[in-house]
Amino acid sequence: MSVHIGANNGEIADKILLPGDPLRAKYIADTFLEDVSQYNEVRGMYGFTGTYKGERVSVQGTGMGVPSISIYVNELIQSYGVKKLIRVGTCGAIQKDVKVRDVILAQGATTDSRINQLIFNGIDYAPLADFDLLRTAYEIGTEKGLSIRVGNVFTSDTFYRDNAKEVNELLAKYKVLAIEMETTALYTLAAKFDCQALSVLTVSDHILTGEETTSEERQTTFNEMMEIALETAIK
């Protein structure tokens, strides 16, 4: 057991999907995995292990934001030996040509979080996706005929922000595709511990147009994102 995860040694697979929402973790386990067992309910942050196409895979809710995902990723890697970590999250688009329901593979993660400043003492570290996972996920997504975007995302410490318009316009000018709240921490920790990480994100809303997915659309698109992540995890 670790501080925030109540699993015994060996109960978590070395490949894991990481949704922010613990109920999305339950949905993935119920919908896609076989022979499922629940290994965690500490703080309601559900974690499950099962098999996908015969391969052992886990899925763990991370909560929202850099501090929360950092706790789970640290413990998953250091206490349970997880090696391949794929976030399955939602994001808000800030480019006109990125559409609601598109799937984004986060190649890098710009941030206003201070975690990297604290680690690197003033050096402007660039957290990146694992290239093999990125390439595999891209190939799987395009083979499925999906609209896959690859690029920079903004990992924000705030969901509600007073100067959002100004910040979004600046980031959009510099080619950032979308906003979410965890990827920079995932990529930095994966690099630190020599693990592989990727964020696969569904555009759930468009920040410029205000367009949102309906719950039905969300389900279908989320399933596509989850299948890309699961297929990538076992490849």
Ligand SMILES: O=P(O)(O)O[C@H]1O[C@H](CO)[C@@H](O)[C@H]1O
């Ligand atoms: O849908 P998840 O994975 O939680 O991701 C996004 O949704 C939350 C904000 O609503 C943040 O965690 C953000 O990163």
Ligand SMILES: O=c1cc[nH]c(=O)[nH]1
């Ligand atoms: O962090 C997030 C996630 C989804 N949509 C947003 O606008 N922001």
